[in-house]
Amino acid sequence: MGNNxxxxxxxxxxxxxxxxxxxxxxTTLPLIFILFYILKQxxxxxxxxxxxxxxxxxxxxxxxxxxxLVGTFLIVIVASILAIPVGIGAGIYLSEYKDSRLADWAxxxxxxxxxxxxxxxGIMAYLLVVAPVKHxxxxxxxVALAFMMLPVIIRTTEETLKLMPETLKEAALALGTPYYxxxxxxxxxxxxSGIITGIMLSVARIxxxxxxxxxxxxxxxxxxYNIFKPTDSLPLLIFNYATSPYDNSHQLAWxxxxxxxxxxxxxxxxxxxxxxxxxVQF
Amino acid sequence: MESTVLRTEDFNAFYGDHQVLKKINIKIPRNRIIAIMGPSxxxxxxxxxxxxxxxxxxxxxxxxxxxxxxxxxxxxxxxILLRRRVGMVFQRPNPFPTMSIYDNVIAGYKLNGIxxxxxxxxxxxxxxxxxxxxxxxxxxxxYNKGTFLSGGQQQRLCISRAIAMKPEVLLLDEPTSxxxxxxxxxxxxxxxxLKEKYTIIIVTHNMQQAARISDKTxxxxxxxxxxxxxxxQMFTNPKNEKTQSYIxxxxx
Amino acid sequence: MxxxxxKNIHLLSLKERIFKGxxxxxxxxxxxxxxxxxxxLLINSWPSIKEFGIKFIYTSTWNPVKDxxxxxxxxxxxxxxxxxxxxxxxxxxxxxxxYLGEYFKSGLTSTVLQNAIELLAGIPSVIYGFWGLFVLVxxxxxxxxxxxxxxxxxxxxxxxxxxxxxIIPYSASVSREVISLVPGTLKEAAYSLGATxxxxxxxxxxxxxxxxxxxxxxxxxxxxLGETMAVTMVIGNTNNLPxxxxxTGNTMASxxxxxxxxxxxxxxxxxxxxxxxxxxxITMIINFIGKRITKRFTL
Numbered sequence: 001m002g003n004n005x006x007x008x009x010x011x012x013x014x015x016x017x018x019x020x021x022x023x024x025x026x027t028t029l030p031l032i033f034i035l036f037y038i039l040k041q042x043x044x045x046x047x048x049x050x051x052x053x054x055x056x057x058x059x060x061x062x063x064x065x066x067x068x069l070v071g072t073f074l075i076v077i078v079a080s081i082l083a084i085p086v087g088i089g090a091g092i093y094l095s096e097y098k099d100s101r102l103a104d105w106a107x108x109x110x111x112x113x114x115x116x117x118x119x120x121x122g123i124m125a126y127l128l129v130v131a132p133v134k135h136x137x138x139x140x141x142x143v144a145l146a147f148m149m150l151p152v153i154i155r156t157t158e159e160t161l162k163l164m165p166e167t168l169k170e171a172a173l174a175l176g177t178p179y180y181x182x183x184x185x186x187x188x189x190x191x192x193s194g195i196i197t198g199i200m201l202s203v204a205r206i207x208x209x210x211x212x213x214x215x216x217x218x219x220x221x222x223x224x225y226n227i228f229k230p231t232d233s234l235p236l237l238i239f240n241y242a243t244s245p246y247d248n249s250h251q252l253a254w255x256x257x258x259x260x261x262x263x264x265x266x267x268x269x270x271x272x273x274x275x276x277x278x279x280v281q282f
Numbered sequence: 283m284e285s286t287v288l289r290t291e292d293f294n295a296f297y298g299d300h301q302v303l304k305k306i307n308i309k310i311p312r313n314r315i316i317a318i319m320g321p322s323x324x325x326x327x328x329x330x331x332x333x334x335x336x337x338x339x340x341x342x343x344x345x346x347x348x349x350x351x352x353x354x355x356x357x358x359x360x361x362i363l364l365r366r367r368v369g370m371v372f373q374r375p376n377p378f379p380t381m382s383i384y385d386n387v388i389a390g391y392k393l394n395g396i397x398x399x400x401x402x403x404x405x406x407x408x409x410x411x412x413x414x415x416x417x418x419x420x421x422x423x424x425y426n427k428g429t430f431l432s433g434g435q436q437q438r439l440c441i442s443r444a445i446a447m448k449p450e451v452l453l454l455d456e457p458t459s460x461x462x463x464x465x466x467x468x469x470x471x472x473x474x475x476l477k478e479k480y481t482i483i484i485v486t487h488n489m490q491q492a493a494r495i496s497d498k499t500x501x502x503x504x505x506x507x508x509x510x511x512x513x514x515q516m517f518t519n520p521k522n523e524k525t526q527s528y529i530x531x532x533x534x
Numbered sequence: 535m536x537x538x539x540x541k542n543i544h545l546l547s548l549k550e551r552i553f554k555g556x557x558x559x560x561x562x563x564x565x566x567x568x569x570x571x572x573x574x575l576l577i578n579s580w581p582s583i584k585e586f587g588i589k590f591i592y593t594s595t596w597n598p599v600k601d602x603x604x605x606x607x608x609x610x611x612x613x614x615x616x617x618x619x620x621x622x623x624x625x626x627x628x629x630x631x632x633y634l635g636e637y638f639k640s641g642l643t644s645t646v647l648q649n650a651i652e653l654l655a656g657i658p659s660v661i662y663g664f665w666g667l668f669v670l671v672x673x674x675x676x677x678x679x680x681x682x683x684x685x686x687x688x689x690x691x692x693x694x695x696x697x698x699x700x701i702i703p704y705s706a707s708v709s710r711e712v713i714s715l716v717p718g719t720l721k722e723a724a725y726s727l728g729a730t731x732x733x734x735x736x737x738x739x740x741x742x743x744x745x746x747x748x749x750x751x752x753x754x755x756x757x758x759l760g761e762t763m764a765v766t767m768v769i770g771n772t773n774n775l776p777x778x779x780x781x782t783g784n785t786m787a788s789x790x791x792x793x794x795x796x797x798x799x800x801x802x803x804x805x806x807x808x809x810x811x812x813x814x815x816i817t818m819i820i821n822f823i824g825k826r827i828t829k830r831f832t833l
Contacts, residue, residue: 117760
């Protein structure tokens with residue numbers, strides 16, 4: 001019967017399946033290539049000296065990434081301090097007053113915020129924090145990153161609280177507990193694993209971000225512990241060294257990349273395990 | 283002579299425009315067990331949820347008329363203080379999952395920020411667990427999580443959590459409907475003993491249960507209190523025809 | 535009630551009100567941030583908007599010396615790289631979603647693949663750019679030499695390829711969801727009429743899920759439009775209108791990344807911020823459309 005004979009249809013079926021399998025598995029290739037390459041290039045760069053010394057002047061060999069490590073740590077911590085209370089508070093509000101007008105506005109706003117390119121958020125942090133005082137700072141970088149953390153923390157907090165059965169709240173209230181204590185002492189502890197996972201995910205999201213830091217934290221080749229001064233960070237360092245013409249800088253960048261990827265990987269794995277281990281069953 | 287611990291005056295309850303309770307007038311005597319019965323949707327759960335003002339937490343809920351606890355209008359008492367005097371046990375056992383058995387019993391105090399010495403706390407926990415017939419079974423595992431107990435044990439834990447506050451009235455919302463027959467009967471025995479110290483209002487679907495343990499029974503139908511009297515008399519010779527139909531099983 | 539009870543009640547209701555106040559403060563902060571986003575971008579683009587008006591969008595001069603700015607090269611660069619990336623990633627993304635959502639819903643390969651894709655999504659943009667610069671660009675350069683085109687290596691093509699790899703996880707995840715949710719009874723009806731698996735996919739699953747797949751593509755587009763670091767490192771950073779996929783160029787995000795800290799003068803900076811504003815609006819609209827389609831589908 002020509003084209004639509006059973007044999008031909010079966011052939012198309014097998015061909016299609018083969019194509020699907022091949023194309024799907026091929027998508028893992030970039031991952032393998034990238035991880036492999038980073039491992040190969042970065043491994044040789046990492047040693048104790050690398051981790052604790054400051055970068056050498058441009059063109060000289062040697063040097064390390066100590067300032068970037070400290071800077072990343074500083075910026076991420078401050079961003080978390082800014083984002084976590086607001087994020088959890090807003091998440092509680094959204095789950096407790098879900099039908100209010102404020103909740104609707106906030107939800108729309110969060111969708112916009114979540115989809116905003118990180119460089120635009122960097123511009124906003126620049127305009128709000130850097131421009132008025134005319135100098136770059138780690139703090140302004142943290143502000144930009146905090147903007148990115150908020151949607152993740154708020155969403156996971158709200159989802160976690162939504163899973164709490166209503167009778168939990170009622171049981172606490174029936175004992176004469178004031179409302180705010182019900183939230184703080186019963187609801188939040190029961191949802192702790194979900195909320196902490198959300199925080200870890202938000203940190204994993206921002207730890208590798210470069211664009212928002214380009215004109216906020218800006219970078220600094222010296223060690224800096226002051227959040228109101230420009231500071232270097234791992235992603236910034238990688239960007240600057242990767243695009244420089246010196247081989248030595250490239251080496252440092254590979255080492256830094258390995259560390260960065262490793263940390264983000266660990267955070268993501270931890271989040272998954274944490275959910276399994278600490279989840280409160282009802 | 284019986285004294286009245288709770289009474290209502292022309293009490294109405296609404297969810298938005300829908301009236302759930304209509305002009306309820308009832309007097310609850312002290313240290314008795316009062317069963318609240320009626321077909322689904324008759325307002326019996328709403329009724330007890332108004333006694334400790336949990337009803338007002340539902341959006342669009344509002345009430346009319348008055349409820350008096352020891353002759354005080356409960357709307358004039360802060361709900362937090364009210365709920366320490368009127369305790370509640372829910373249909374499904376709901377111990378706090380992050381707390382141990384010990385902490386669950388003492389939760390009412392902890393959550394209220396009431397500071398107690400170690401000996402005081404231990405005494406309260408032991409007394410409450412004994413009062414709920416749970417002490418012997420858990421006294422060696424007080425610091426395990428509350429959720430590891432069986433259904434019947436969890437419900438007794440919730441009862442001991444409620445009586446630890448030393449309330450005057452205990453509101454029980456179908457406390458055995460989620461349990462197996464053996465646990466249910468243990469809890470019924472417990473409730474019967476509890477009336478010495480507390481006044482108990484129990485909502486139940488189970489007529490045999492009401493007949494077994496209650497002193498008085500109130501029959502609700504479509505939001506109205508159709509009949510209220512001594513249990514024995516109500517079950518053998520009900521005055522209201524709706525009561526009779528319900529008891530004889532013509533509708534549930 | 536005794537005296538200390540009454541005092542406690544007042545203290546409690548104060549604490550209660552403070553707590554509720556803090557919650558409201560948190561939610562207002564969120565709303566305020568989004569409002570501030572609109573306002574700061576708008577206010578600071580104003581000098582450039584006033585100066586160039588609508589011409590900004592279709593002029594291609596970018597001359598900081600003469601303070602003449604037109605954003606066309608970057609708008610074109612952005613759209614070109616993003617759409618090219620979508621085209622490149624489409625077959626892989628569809629294959630992935632069919633693999634995970636239809637052929638192998640569970641099992642070892644499925645779990646491994648799932649995790650691999652999540653890992654892929656977690657790799658920072660700057661590292662993609664780094665790898666692209668050192669591995670992909672030389673390959674493209676040799677390719678260009680073969681073809682006889684100026685062998686920059688950097689350019690639109692390289693950026694699109696890197697972008698395609700980066701957005702695969704996003705477009706695949708939504709598509710996979712909708713494909714896996716096709717009711718079993720629908721598929722069984724087709725099988726029981728003697729259809730092959732390919733025919734079920736082609737005639738039943740894809741028609742049923744096409745709007746969900748479209749939503750995934752649109753959301754991935756939203757992501758690609760705003761992608762900065764990887765593109766910046768690989769696109770060549772020239773401010774010309776790209777003439778072919780082998781040209782170098784710039785996207786809206788990459789020109790901001792490159793020139794923001796060097797911008798002297800009010801108009802220069804304001805023009806860059808206006809580009810940020812345009813990027814913001816385009817992304818917002820695309821995301822909005824994507825969300826709308828998803829909502830309609832899950833209803």
